[in-house]
Structure formats: structure tokens, C-alpha cells
């Protein structure tokens with residue numbers, strides 16, 4: 001067993017996931033491919049969303065893949081960092097907004 | 112930012128045989144890279160053969176006013192190799208007598224050759240269909256004596272192809288040097304002002320994009336859309352097409368790859384992106400590259416690696432279409448750069 005949980009080389013083996021369940025694997029990759037096609041949003045916009053979400057779900061494979069993808073699309077590092085701050089703001093905001101629940105509870109219980 | 116050529120720095124990699132050694136033997140920790148030859152053989156595309164000559168690319172010298180970090184020519188102000196008028200005359204003979212429809216002048220900064228204007232004037236008389244000058248743009252703004260180049264190009268109906276790594280200053284200056292972006296924008300405005308790049312003007316202005324780092328170019332159409340929008344919105348600049356080019360692992364780009372420890376991954380990426388259907392359109396199949404001293408190569412990259420054409424004919428003075436046609440193209444591991452993804456040539460992607 002390797003001593004680290006993540007190996008960058010594993011990213012390239014992603015498609016092998018289908019080997020143990022072809023039907024579901026193929027359905028996933030079909031869906032994945034369709035999601036990233038140009039639609040109401042451009043492929044470029046989708047790439048930035050993917051990069052931001054990768055950080056939110058903290059997936060090193062996705063961060064690796066979508067940083068490379070963004071560079072290939074000519075996306076600048078300033079744009080990448082801004083997208084990241086959007087995800088960080090939502091993440092931080094999501095914690096903070098639950099504070100209202102805490103405040104409600106405190107207000108209810110306290111004299 | 113590095114300000115001198117590999118040659119000036121006395122770098123090991125200034126020697127083409129050292130570069131070839133790297134490309135062939137590599138520094139691969141994870142096993143050998145398959146040879147380009149073996150990849151071609153998989154789809155019965157080896158040996159790669161030259162077809163009819165369509166494009167004559169002439170490198171009129173390695174002197175350049177820039178020292179871009181990725182330069183496959185290792186060009187710069189310190190490079191003195193320059194084509195003489197005698198060699199130009201030999202090239203003109205060939206231009207007049209071949210059926211090639213495209214003449215492509217490159218460098219360095221071709222405009223820095225003292226006989227550049229004379230050569231353009233003479234070559235223009237030959238009535239070539241597509242007469243390209245590869246201009247780095249900043250040369251137009253570098254010095255007063257070059258300010259009228261746009262008018263000169265227009266007079267001879269030259270097709271201008273200019274390098275522009277990105278529509279933002281940061282990325283462009285990092286690859287090509289401080290101040291390059293601002294000067295390039297000014298040069299593009301000068302070209303636009305006399306009709307270059309304007310739809311319907313007949314004065315063709317294309318831009319060349321190549322990645323500013325150890326990654327491959329994305330989709331050419333998408334990049335063109337983004338370039339067009341950004342340059343129009345931000346600077347009111349127009350151009351015709353964008354050519355997305357893959358950086359080949361030679362000369363200063365190879366030096367960068369090795370120094371930044373990206374070499375191995377980059378080569379794997381190229382091999383992984385190898386696309387057999389790009390092979391039949393690689394530019395060496397319809398192009399000949401002439402070096403500043405008149406020698407013949409399958410492409411500008413082979414010229415820099417000092418891999419001459421595999422033919423009895425070695426020099427432009429001995430040019431013989433029959434002997435050059437159907438010759439076997441000289442390949443090595445750098446050729447993976449031309450066949451990755453949508454393929455790459457001097458005119459961008461090939462499929």
C-alpha cells in the first residue's frame with residue numbers, strides 16, 4: 001500500500017472507474033461530457049465554475065485538472081483566484097448565515 | 112526574465128546535439144517515452160514523406176529585438192546570423208521557378224535583416240499568392256526606421272502574421288519581456304489604421320498564440336473568440352484569424368522546461384495527446400525551410416536542431432523539385448509537438 005492517499009498519476013486512471021461497473025460508469029462520463037459542453041454558459045465559464053467548486057469540495061485531482069484546463073483556455077491567474085474567492089465567500093457565508101439559526105435559538109432560550 | 116540567448120550564455124543547450132540527446136534519451140524516471148517513429152508505425156504512417164512543395168519558408172536571420180522565454184530559434188539581439196543578398200538571390204530564383212503558392216519570411220525579427228526590404232520588393236514581383244511576413248509587432252515600434260513598416264507591408268500586399276501570446280499584459284510581458292504588450296498593442300493599432308485586419312480590406316493580419324508555459328494550447332476557435340472580444344473591447348483592435356501553436360520542446364523552451372522541472376511531464380502530455388490523424392497534415396509535408404545560410408530543412412524546428420533534409424539536395428543553390436519531392440522527412444521526439452491534440456503548424460491547428 002502506498003504511503004500517501006493521493007497520487008497525481010491516479011488522475012489519468014479516472015476512466016478506469018468504468019471497469020467495475022460499465023453501465024453506471026459510462027452514464028456518468030456521458031453526463032459529465034454533456035455538462036461541460038457549450039450551452040447557455042460557455043465552456044470557459046464552466047471551467048471556472050469547475051475550478052471554484054473543486055476547491056470547495058477540496059478535490060486535489062479536480063484542482064489539478066481544472067487549473068490545467070483554465071490555463072489551456074487562456075484564463076488568467078487573476079480570473080482563477082477571483083473564482084476561488086467566490087467559492088470561499090459562499091463557503092464562509094454558508095457557515096455564517098447559519099449564525100442566524102444560532103441567534104434565533106439563543107434569543108428564544110435566553111431571558 | 113532572461114535577457115540573452117542560450118548561445119550568449121554559453122549554455123549547453125545552445126548545441127543542437129545536446130538538445131537532441133535530451134529529446135532522445137530524456138530524463139524519464141517513469142520509463143522510456145515511446146519514440147515518435149514507433150507511434151507513426153502504429154498507424155502505418157512511417158516513413159513520413161514530403162508531398163508537393165506548397166510553402167517555402169525562409170529564415171532570414173536569427174537576430175531579434177526580443178528575447179522571448181519560449182523562443183525555439185534562440186533568437187535575440189546578440190545573434191548575428193543573417194541571410195546575405197547572394198543567398199536571397201538564390202532563394203528568388205527558386206521562388207520564381209516553383210509552383211509554391213506561399214512564401215513565408217521568418218526569423219528572428221526578419222525586418223532586422225538589412226536587405227529585408229529589398230528582398231520583399233523583389234519577391235513581391237514574383238506574384239506569389241500568399242506572401243507572409245512573420246512580425247513580432249514590437250519591431251514596428253522599436254525604432255523610428257521601422258515605423259513605416261505597416262505602409263511598406265501594405266504596398267507589397269504582404270500578409271502579416273504576428274505573435275501575441277495573450278490579450279492581457281501580464282501573460283504577454285512575462286513570456287516576451289517587459290513593455291512588449293504595450294508596444295504590440297500600439298503596433299496593432301498602426302496596422303489597423305491602414306486597413307490591416309479590417310474585414311473586407313484584403314490586408315490580412317493574423318495572430319499567433321502559443322501557451323505561456325508548460326501546457327498545450329486549448330481549442331483554437333474558442334481562443335480566437337476570446338482574443339477577438341478582448342482586443343476589440345479593450346483596445347478597439349481587429350484581426351482576421353488566430354493560430355494556436357504548441358510550443359515544441361527545443362532551444363529556449365526546452366531550457367525552460369528543464370529548469371522548471373516540467374520537462375518530463377510536458378513530454379508525457381505531448382505523447383498522451385498524440386493524434387494520429389494530425390500526422391498527414393504536419394507542415395513538413397508541404398513546406399521547405401531555408402536557413403539564413405541557404406541550407407534546406409523540413410521545417411524551422413529541424414533547422415534549429417541542425418537536422419538537414421534527407422536528400423541529395425542540401426542547399427537552395429542546388430534546388431531540385433524532383434529530388435526533394437517524396438523525400439523522407441527527418442523526425443525526432445520534438446515532432447510530438449506537431450501532432451498533439453488538434454495538431455500544430457505555422458498556420459495553427461491542422462484538423
Ligand code: SF4
Nearest residue numbers: 175177179182219247
Ligand atoms: S519568439 Fe520571435 S520575437 Fe521572440 S525572440 Fe524568438 S524570434 Fe524573436
Ligand code: SF4
Nearest residue numbers: 393395410412446449
Ligand atoms: S517538427 Fe518538423 S519534421 Fe517534425 S513533424 Fe513538425 S514539422 Fe514535421
